[in-house]
Amino acid sequence: MVDQKIVLALKFLLLVLFFESTFEQQQQERLSSPIERAALLELRSSLGLRSKDWPMKADNCSVWNGIKCENGSVSEINISGFRRTRLGSQNPQFRVDSLVNLTRLKSFNASGFYLPGSIPDWFGQRLVSLQVLDLSSCLISNAIPGSLGNLTSLTGLYLYHNNFTGMIPSNLGLLAGLSVLDLSANMFTGSIPVSFGSLQNLTRLDISMNLLSGPIPLAIGMLSKLQYLNLSRNDLSSSIPPQLGDLSNLADFDCLNSCVGIKGLMGQGVKPTVISWSISNAIPGSLGNLTSLTGLYLYHNNFTGMIPSNLGLLAGLSVLDLSANMFTGSIPVSFGSLQNLTRLDISMNLLSGPIPLAIGMLSKLQYLNLSRNDLSSSIPPQLGDLSNLADFDCLNSCGGIMGLMGQGVKPTVISRSIRWSTTPVIMKSRKPLSNT
Numbered sequence: 001m002v003d004q005k006i007v008l009a010l011k012f013l014l015l016v017l018f019f020e021s022t023f024e025q026q027q028q029e030r031l032s033s034p035i036e037r038a039a040l041l042e043l044r045s046s047l048g049l050r051s052k053d054w055p056m057k058a059d060n061c062s063v064w065n066g067i068k069c070e071n072g073s074v075s076e077i078n079i080s081g082f083r084r085t086r087l088g089s090q091n092p093q094f095r096v097d098s099l100v101n102l103t104r105l106k107s108f109n110a111s112g113f114y115l116p117g118s119i120p121d122w123f124g125q126r127l128v129s130l131q132v133l134d135l136s137s138c139l140i141s142n143a144i145p146g147s148l149g150n151l152t153s154l155t156g157l158y159l160y161h162n163n164f165t166g167m168i169p170s171n172l173g174l175l176a177g178l179s180v181l182d183l184s185a186n187m188f189t190g191s192i193p194v195s196f197g198s199l200q201n202l203t204r205l206d207i208s209m210n211l212l213s214g215p216i217p218l219a220i221g222m223l224s225k226l227q228y229l230n231l232s233r234n235d236l237s238s239s240i241p242p243q244l245g246d247l248s249n250l251a252d253f254d255c256l257n258s259c260v261g262i263k264g265l266m267g268q269g270v271k272p273t274v275i276s277w278s279i280s281n282a283i284p285g286s287l288g289n290l291t292s293l294t295g296l297y298l299y300h301n302n303f304t305g306m307i308p309s310n311l312g313l314l315a316g317l318s319v320l321d322l323s324a325n326m327f328t329g330s331i332p333v334s335f336g337s338l339q340n341l342t343r344l345d346i347s348m349n350l351l352s353g354p355i356p357l358a359i360g361m362l363s364k365l366q367y368l369n370l371s372r373n374d375l376s377s378s379i380p381p382q383l384g385d386l387s388n389l390a391d392f393d394c395l396n397s398c399g400g401i402m403g404l405m406g407q408g409v410k411p412t413v414i415s416r417s418i419r420w421s422t423t424p425v426i427m428k429s430r431k432p433l434s435n436t
């Protein structure tokens with residue numbers, strides 16, 4: 001009986017394997033057009049690709065690395081990660097002219113493959129079937145030709161980490177089907193094209209690490225599908241327009257070292273989960289409206305004034321980092337409401353007054369840094385209830401060590417300025433001390 005079952009199972013397995021292999025056979029596409037075949041060979045020679053990757057004799061697509069065909073035509077080329085022949089690497093150039101004969105090409109990915117030179121003007125006029133163009137990290141320089149605005153089938157345009165200069169052509173605003181536009185880490189100058197407001201299908205826009213200046217177009221606030229917006233490391237002059245507050249899908253927003261004010265982001269709609277940007281002056285209390293925030297990073301800026309007690313409304317916060325600013329006043333008692341907080345860093349400010357007892361109620365807290373402030377009080381015994389606390393730093397900040405003596409507390413790193421010499425004994429013995 002058992003043997004029969006095994007034989008049956010084996011037969012079934014063989015059947016499955018057989019069907020799978022015939023399925024694969026069917027997937028193997030033949031390149032029907034001699035013109036396209038000639039174009040691939042021409043591309044192989046102009047880029048100096050190895051015959052190992054694209055063997056001369058093959059007439060079907062599956063044996064050429066990085067090539068996919070549909071209905072006998074080349075539909076995808078991925079030369080990302082390819083190496084050139086020795087000859088080909090002697091004088092690498094942006095020579096891809098024969099692509100024009102691949103009239104059904106949907107995707108061209110050369111990420112990381114050096115193509116020194118400029119994007120030729122004909123690119124935008126001839127490669128109109130392209131849906132995805134990835135030329136990231138290709139050592140390309142000079143301006144982007146405005147003709148790229150003709151590639152209206154594009155859904156993804158990745159040009160990051162090159163040496164592009166000049167203005168971002170406003171024609172890119174014609175690429176209405178774009179879902180991802182990544183122009184980061186180049187040397188673009190001028191301002192963000194207002195035409196970007198037309199890219200209604202955009203989910204990711206990254207123009208960080210350029211030399212862009214001028215205002216953030218209000219129209220960006222109309223890109224309702226935007227989930228990721230990175231404007232950091234530019235020289236944008238304006239403050240964040242309130243319109244950005246309407247971006248209800250925005251999860252990541254980064255304007256570090258780029259945006260001047262934070263007038264925006266106050267609307268009802270905005271729900272970024274991570275915000276970091278560089279600003280000065282006081283934080284508006286309306287930040288407390290961003291109740292979807294799980295991380296708020298405002299460290300190392302020039303914030304002044306009090307920490308708004310409204311931040312205590314951000315009940316979903318897991319990380320709150322306000323360190324290295326010039327906040328004055330005391331630690332808001334409302335922080336006691338941040339029940340999901342695992343990291344709280346308010347070190348290196350000018351905070352004074354007592355440590356709120358309520359902080360001892362943040363039961364998930366693992367990291368608490370209060371160091372380098374002017375906190376007047378001693379550490380409240382309530383902190384001893386923080387059973388998850390692993391790191392606690394109150395160097396040059398806390399007055400006493402009355403707290404941290406409870407049974408529960410298990411910090412692995414403690415540093416603080418103390419006045420009594422008995423601490424090491426306390427820590428070693430780990431016995432609850434008397435409450436005197």
Ligand SMILES: *[C@@H]1O[C@H](CO)[C@@H](O)[C@H](O)[C@H]1NC(C)=O
Pocket residue numbers: 025028029030058059060062063
């Ligand atoms: C594709 O080429 C491989 C290797 O040359 C060969 O084994 C296979 O039969 C070919 N497939 C088709 C559909 O021509």
Ligand SMILES: *[C@@H]1O[C@H](CO)[C@@H](O)[C@H](O)[C@H]1NC(C)=O
Pocket residue numbers: 070071
């Ligand atoms: C391939 O050919 C089939 C049948 O002619 C057609 O339905 C399909 O749309 C074609 N696919 C492409 C990508 O041209």
Ligand SMILES: *[C@@H]1O[C@H](CO)[C@@H](O)[C@H](O)[C@H]1NC(C)=O
Pocket residue numbers: 065066078079080081082
């Ligand atoms: C592109 O090719 C590289 C190297 O051959 C490979 O590692 C990568 O997975 C390919 N990428 C895609 C999107 O097919």
Ligand SMILES: *[C@@H]1O[C@H](CO)[C@@H](O)[C@H](O)[C@H]1NC(C)=O
Pocket residue numbers: 035038039042097098099100101
């Ligand atoms: C495209 O194909 C035609 C016909 O084979 C050929 O004459 C032409 O030179 C090719 N164009 C490029 C840019 O390779």
Ligand SMILES: *[C@@H]1O[C@H](CO)[C@@H](O)[C@H](O)[C@H]1NC(C)=O
Pocket residue numbers: 078080081109110111132133134156158
């Ligand atoms: C291009 O290929 C690289 C390396 O394989 C890959 O990481 C990247 O996601 C690809 N680009 C696109 C748009 O798929």
Ligand SMILES: *[C@@H]1O[C@H](CO)[C@@H](O)[C@H](O)[C@H]1NC(C)=O
Pocket residue numbers: 137138139140161162163
């Ligand atoms: C930009 O150009 C410089 C010199 O021409 C080169 O050293 C650098 O690697 C290039 N950067 C990128 C990202 O291509």
Ligand SMILES: *[C@@H]1O[C@H](CO)[C@@H](O)[C@H](O)[C@H]1NC(C)=O
Pocket residue numbers: 124125146147148149150171
């Ligand atoms: C492509 O774009 C250029 C410049 O934007 C324009 O002059 C030209 O008419 C366009 N060509 C096509 C075929 O759409």
Ligand SMILES: *[C@@H]1O[C@H](CO)[C@@H](O)[C@H](O)[C@H]1NC(C)=O
Pocket residue numbers: 176177178201
């Ligand atoms: C935007 O995306 C939707 C859904 O994917 C699609 O139906 C629509 O055609 C796209 N718009 C453009 C202009 O491509």
Ligand SMILES: *[C@@H]1O[C@H](CO)[C@@H](O)[C@H](O)[C@H]1NC(C)=O
Pocket residue numbers: 184185208209230231232233252253254274
């Ligand atoms: C924004 O871009 C910068 C530089 O390209 C990068 O370091 C940072 O991690 C990005 N921000 C987010 C939230 O991804």
Ligand SMILES: *[C@@H]1O[C@H](CO)[C@@H](O)[C@H](O)[C@H]1NC(C)=O
Pocket residue numbers: 266267268285286287288289310
């Ligand atoms: C945002 O916060 C401010 C100040 O706390 C408040 O006056 C305003 O009503 C809030 N707006 C919304 C839309 O909740």
Ligand SMILES: *[C@@H]1O[C@H](CO)[C@@H](O)[C@H](O)[C@H]1NC(C)=O
Pocket residue numbers: 300301302
């Ligand atoms: C804070 O302001 C001072 C003086 O205005 C300036 O030198 C410093 O770079 C600023 N720091 C940050 C992190 O912006």
Ligand SMILES: *[C@@H]1O[C@H](CO)[C@@H](O)[C@H](O)[C@H]1NC(C)=O
Pocket residue numbers: 315316317340
């Ligand atoms: C706190 O975290 C828990 C678990 O991740 C989650 O279910 C809950 O919704 C969070 N609370 C708030 C107010 O976001």
